[in-house]
């Protein structure tokens with residue numbers, strides 16, 4: 489279980505997140521939604537250990553989260569690929585850093601499932617935005633991390649490929665069910681994939697159970713939930 493306790497983050501004189509507390513259970517997906525600039529990426533970076541916080545603490549299984557002890561996979565919003573490394577080297581880098589032998593079968597299956605097996609010798613400059621995102625996703629998953637942080641992982645994909653990538657992600661996620669935090673602007677995406685949803689708003693936040701996960705988009709319960717979420721994001725609920 490990941491527990492965020494009274495977390496506050498200030499950048500220069502701006503309070504980005506203030507007194508945020510919530511928990512995420514193992515084997516579950518939590519989406520983070522909210523207006524652009526509200527602090528979604530900042531929160532994910534703090535959990536990844538690459539952004540300082542001004543107050544509060546982050547625990548994993550009741551111990552302070554230490555990213556040298558706990559494997560954290562992170563797909564950055566801007567991909568975060570190293571331009572001087574090939575696709576293969578970018579993907580296996582987390583294994584090399586942690587001195588973990590490559591699981592060839594898992595590596596091959598990720599490449600094939602994400603449709604990037606033909607790209608492994610290319611460099612990031614020779615990839616499309618959607619290809620870079622899939623490489624970033626492969627790199628986040630390669631360690632089979634206990635905590636998987638995905639910051640708008642499908643934003644560069646068109647609608648058809650986004651739907652495919654989402655289904656694929658859920659298939660891969662289901663193989664070992666890591667605790668996953670998924671930042672998205674797409675409320676439908678949040679409703680389709682996540683067990684819980686954290687809504688960040690100006691000066692407040694709400695964490696809700698997603699009762700319509702797995703339901704069809706035209707199901708009345710789904711439509712009601714979609715409308716309530718829209719109101720919650722706008723701050724009128």
Ligand SMILES: Nc1ncnc2c1ncn2[C@@H]1O[C@H](COP(=O)(O)OP(=O)(O)OP(=O)(O)O)[C@@H](O)[C@H]1O
Nearest residue numbers: 499500504522523524525526527528529530531565
């Ligand atoms: N290095 C920085 N210096 C100053 N302000 C920053 C810095 N990094 C982020 N911010 C500000 O912090 C706020 C939160 O940014 P963040 O990227 O977390 O938002 P977000 O909710 O992920 O936005 P988006 O949905 O547009 O990706 C924004 O107002 C941003 O301008």
